[in-house]
Amino acid sequence: MKRRQALLGITLLSAGSVAFSSYKWLSWYKKPDLVYVHSQKELLAALAETIIPTTDTPGAIEAGVPDFILKMVVENTMTASQNRFIDGLKAVDPYAINRFGKPYVKCTRDQQNEVMRHFENAGKPFEGIPGKVERKLIGNSFFTTLKQYTCVGYFTSRLGATRSLAYVFTPGGYTGCVPLITGQKSWAIR
Template sequence: MNRRKAIFRISVAGAAIIGAAGGYKWFSMRKTPNLDLLSENINLLSALAETIIPKTDTPGAAEAGVGKYIYVMIRDCTEKTEQNNFIDGLLDLQAYTFGKYAKGYEKCDADQQEQVLEHFESAGNRLSSGIIGKVKHKYLGRSFFSILKSYTVEGYFTSEAGATKALAYSHVPGSYHGCVTLAPGQKAWATN
């Protein structure tokens, strides 16, 4: 066989493999998400949120009801691509936790839970900066950990416990001061 034919056949086979992989990824992102899986795992969502914002002298994310908030936001306010990214990430997290610790995420201790989330944070941050990151974000959506973290913080600080106990709540704020230095230990402000 001559060299040109061999190179042509190898390049055609490579293009076919890349096309098939891209088609599978496109199909997996556009499929109807299994939202029942989320409703069955609200306790897992609460445990994940509690790892991100744990209970200290202020209430934690689980106490503020962030797990249910994440479920509602994913179900009602998130695009199909990101719903699939989140559900696939949740399944990957469960498989990773069972594979590494032989138990579910909720049954792991605090250090193990942090290690699991650090793994998924670093996996989500790969190729997330620059032009490649912008293209990835636009066409493939945010990563599992990015979605989890943003909904956790948003849900916590918009809850009553987060706004009144974690922030210095002022029902009727005073005048606007654009640049105010905070005293050591002073909380940020939340307004109605």
Template structure:
């Protein structure tokens, strides 16, 4: 009799878990406040600059990556990913305020790195198969979206492609493997 009760309990827990995930996956809820995203460009600029800071090459702010991120999230991202991204932006602000008693924009570089490290760890599992399943069924985490959009925006900007990477405007013949010279930048066109 105890085995039957245990099996029923396990099935009930599994059913509740699956129904919760299904509800979260399919719920539509209220419309997303995408009109507020352009007002958060300063926060996006600082987040992107934390990922790709200015060194002897231009940083993400110099390349106006925040404009790229805003445009891509509003125009080219599905509603589920938009919701994850907007929720993540709000979470960054709340986390910075609760941990450092100031906004992310006013935090030091070390504090910003720690905040982004927290969100990277929050959005990543130690088992790779769980990361793949999460990405497939629930979408990419906020940090992964932010990182990917920052790198895409930087690499496709004029400054990022010409000053941040090695750029050959008219490439010659195709060479499958090109050795890098000492202190050479990554290729933008190869």
């Protein structure tokens, strides 16, 4: 009798795990809530400004990165990555409220950095081949997508390319060995 109960338990456990994983799999490919993303432009701006803040160079907001992130997520991102991004965006304010008692936009710079570190650690993919399979099947994590689009949007903007990088409007001939100066910026062209 105990053998039958054990087999029944194993069967129910297996069926439950398969049902849960298939539900999770289908939820990644549901229709994304793009209206929510459009309503969170202020939060996107604060997140992008946390990644590239205004210092002696312009920040992400000044370079127009929030609009770029919105456009990229809505128009150029796979459905699974869109859903992961939207789920992560929906989790930012509840985490900040739970941790600090206020939404992300109202948090101090240090608190915003701590929230970003939490989402960075939560979104780390597996190492090696399982990580590649994960990214291929369910897309990048919220933080990875946010950071990638923030950096691309910033460094391809006019302000990012001309004021943050060493920009040469019309480059001269190719010089293979150029001595670097201490404190020199990276080049905007390759």
